[in-house]
Amino acid sequence: MENLRLGILGLGQIGAGLYTILQRKKAYFRREIGVNFDIRKIAVKSKTKKRTVRVPKGLLTTNALSVVRDPEVDVVVELIGGTREAKKLVMEALRCGKHVVTANKALLAECGDEIFSLAYRKGLWLFFEASVGGGIPVMKALREGLAANRIDSIHSIINGTSNYILTKMTDEGWDFEEALIEAQKKGYAEADPTLDINGTDAAHKLAILIRFAFGGRVRYSDIYCEGISRIRSEDIAFAEEFGYRIKLLAIAKRSGGRVEARVQPTLLPKSHILANVKGSFNAVLVRGDEVGDSLLYGRGAGPFPTASAVLSDLVDIAKLRTSSFEGTMSPMRALRGRLKVKTMSSILSRYYLRFRVVDRPGVLGRISQVLGSFRISISDCVQKERSAGSVVPLIMLTHDSHERDVHNAMRAIGKLNIVRGKSQVIRIEEG
Numbered sequence: 001m002e003n004l005r006l007g008i009l010g011l012g013q014i015g016a017g018l019y020t021i022l023q024r025k026k027a028y029f030r031r032e033i034g035v036n037f038d039i040r041k042i043a044v045k046s047k048t049k050k051r052t053v054r055v056p057k058g059l060l061t062t063n064a065l066s067v068v069r070d071p072e073v074d075v076v077v078e079l080i081g082g083t084r085e086a087k088k089l090v091m092e093a094l095r096c097g098k099h100v101v102t103a104n105k106a107l108l109a110e111c112g113d114e115i116f117s118l119a120y121r122k123g124l125w126l127f128f129e130a131s132v133g134g135g136i137p138v139m140k141a142l143r144e145g146l147a148a149n150r151i152d153s154i155h156s157i158i159n160g161t162s163n164y165i166l167t168k169m170t171d172e173g174w175d176f177e178e179a180l181i182e183a184q185k186k187g188y189a190e191a192d193p194t195l196d197i198n199g200t201d202a203a204h205k206l207a208i209l210i211r212f213a214f215g216g217r218v219r220y221s222d223i224y225c226e227g228i229s230r231i232r233s234e235d236i237a238f239a240e241e242f243g244y245r246i247k248l249l250a251i252a253k254r255s256g257g258r259v260e261a262r263v264q265p266t267l268l269p270k271s272h273i274l275a276n277v278k279g280s281f282n283a284v285l286v287r288g289d290e291v292g293d294s295l296l297y298g299r300g301a302g303p304f305p306t307a308s309a310v311l312s313d314l315v316d317i318a319k320l321r322t323s324s325f326e327g328t329m330s331p332m333r334a335l336r337g338r339l340k341v342k343t344m345s346s347i348l349s350r351y352y353l354r355f356r357v358v359d360r361p362g363v364l365g366r367i368s369q370v371l372g373s374f375r376i377s378i379s380d381c382v383q384k385e386r387s388a389g390s391v392v393p394l395i396m397l398t399h400d401s402h403e404r405d406v407h408n409a410m411r412a413i414g415k416l417n418i419v420r421g422k423s424q425v426i427r428i429e430e431g
């Protein structure tokens, strides 16, 4: 029986989920997997705080450094989030010879090079299944199940909060605020939910996915990142009429020696498999050169799915400690060269454009003319309401166009006196 001694940092939503599963399934882990998970200490901010789980007082400490330095701890499980304190503790844990399991996507996206290098130099395991896709074993699938493949593209829904909000707005007509509050209540959102809404959380996860899927490092700051806060109910309704749903996608594609890397609200055909991923569910659609398309789907957020992923890492570490085989299991795949990220201005995409225009003859022609002068071809167009002289929405879908041209055309159209207020641009992926 392998005895794995754990030092846990943090007893928030995920920490409480992990603690609960470790209690509930203690006998199961011993019997079925041959591992005894032995919690030595749990570092918390306050010992007296009211919690959803009952934990013996003796297990709690407010001294996180004492946990990472404890000679009786084999693995440090970092669940406090954020980058500053978490980085200090993870680095110290590695210096002290502990294996590390973390759910912290911000930490790995922003400081991954430093942390992975230290783990590599020290010959320690650093696992992070819970950092991407909640309970979906996506890192394991990339490292092992898809090991024979060169990964060519990833299209993913990896922020449960945004997906929950867009789903409620689409299917039930909720407003944005109402859906966000509910996502927070369900424990999907980050402590600071702006990270969910503005796409940062998904960009952090995409940086980690790219590192392991494409076998190279990208600068996190090179990833284009746009969240869902400017999506209006009317865009959802218009998209629906054209046969599309709006999803927040994190996309990475190999493209002419570089990678495209972007997080963006996207129109997807309703028949697209990702258009049907609802609520807090996440999905990662991977295209490999041998396997073709492979979809990884499951609960992307919430205490128990995330704790399930943490436990899969702990089981791996327990197994790896008794075997000398590293092979494709090695997270050090991440230490290959740097990948160049394609600039957004050079990408090619289809676009959904929404203008508010004065309803009078010649307006449509004027806008089409500007688009045409920037080599943008229109594939579909609709102006719903009609009331002479008033301001009405005009929606156009384009064929493949260069982002640079769309940007310049929108600037030119914005200067026309027939256009009122802010226009909307959303990229379309056909899949």
Ligand code: HSE
Pocket: 131, 133, 134, 158, 159, 160, 161, 162, 188, 189, 190, 196, 201, 300, 301, 302
């Ligand atoms: N806030 C994250 C989400 C939690 O909504 O997906 C999982 O990382």
